Amino acid sequence: MxxxxxxxxxxxxxxxxxxxxxxxxxxxxxxxxxxxxxxxxxxxxxxxxxxxxxxxxxxxxxxxxxxxxxxxxxxxxxxxxxxxxxxxxxxxxxxxxxxxxxxxxxxIVTIEDSLQALTEIGAMVDREPEAAYLKHLITAGFNDLGSLALNRQIAHKTMYLIWRNPWMAAGQSTYIDSIMRQNGLQNVVQEERYPALAEADLKKLDPGLVLLSSEPFPFRSEHAAELQAILPNARILLVDGEMFSWYGSRMVKAVQYFFEWQKLVQGT
The missing domain is CATH 3.40.50.1980 (Nitrogenase molybdenum iron protein domain)
Known part of the structure; x- marks a missing residue:
């Protein structure tokens, strides 16, 4: 063989x-x-x-x-x-x-890492043309998202939470952070990976925008209300965690998601 x-x-x-x-x-x-x-x-x-x-x-x-x-x-x-x-x-x-x-x-901790993985997997499974086409769609789409974020002047101080009890956030050196930056969001969590945060930490970081992911913890409206009591001045949104954390071909769908989502947060 x-x-x-x-x-x-x-x-x-x-x-x-x-x-x-x-x-x-x-x-x-x-x-x-x-x-x-x-x-x-x-x-x-x-x-x-x-x-x-x-x-x-x-x-x-x-x-x-x-x-x-x-x-x-x-x-x-x-x-x-x-x-x-x-x-x-x-x-x-x-x-x-x-x-x-x-x-x-x-x-995978960056968008570029994901594109590299896509190319390599396409080669391993003998689907290089299909992988190249997906890479083209993703690259063009995410470049457009970056330009749109600049044009829309999105530069929000943002916290992205993935877990409750304890609160856990996506920090630096994560794929989620890379996606946030591509959409104009400034991650207020400067620790690496996924640090646990006490209530006092949430207040000290003082984000203007808090994103509650649908996975791995399934945040719902009652959790948004709980966070709002802790951070009364923040805007709190429930988001589709797959769009922020799934790489590969899901990124094609993510382009359209973020195109519309940027409109939602543009005025925050």
Whole structure:
């Protein structure tokens, strides 16, 4: 069987059969990308969170959750390629799987990282033209979003919350932060990754705009009211977390979402 060698986003060398026929994806956004690249039966296993596209979800073997993979099920599938993520999967699971199977690991903290992953995955699964087209759409769309944010003078001091009890925010060196910046938002959280914040921290950061994500914590209107009592001068909005945190082909849909969303926050 012919093989090709790639370097993943951790700098690891991964040798993959040319045109892999049994792919396990343990990254929801990259599972969606595989289907949008035109794969179908080749996707042999997904996590319980790989819900897009929903029509493809039901008939696939489930290999657990992103943080707790069922290694025995993956072993039984016998994949010739596993697509994983440094952020979403555990190091122990990745190391255990890498001892048996080719595992390509993403490490995405910027929009450019996502485009690089798209290109590399397209090459690994022999869908380079499809990947190039998606990259073109995303690049053009996000460039336009950046220009629109400047023209609309969006420069809000913003906090993006992903969890409650404790409050947790998206900080620096996150893909969410990269998306925020592309849309003209100034992240008031200067700590790296996803720091926990006390109520006093929220008040000290004093954001003008607070975004409550739909995932991983499902923020609702009652949580917005709770935050409003803590930050009476802030505008608080519920947002679609998939648009802010899912990379890959979801970014095509995100362009239209943010085009309209910028109008909503323009006058904040």
């Amino acid at each position: 012919a093989t090709r060698t790639y370097t993943d986003q951790l700098g690891r060398t991964v040798t993959v059969p040319f045109r892999p026929q049994k792919i396990v994806s343990v990254v929801p956004s990259l599972t969606e990308l595989l289907f949008d690249l035109g794969l179908d039966k080749e996707v042999a296993g997904v996590t319980k969170f790989c819900i897009h596209p929903i029509g493809k979800f039901a008939g696939r073997p489930k290999v657990g959750g992103t943080k707790k993979l069922k290694l025995d099920i993956i072993e039984a599938i016998g994949p010739d390629l596993i697509i994983a993520s440094k952020e979403e999967n555990t190091r122990a699971d990745i190391e255990a799987l890498s001892a048996r199977f080719p595992v390509w690991v993403s490490d």
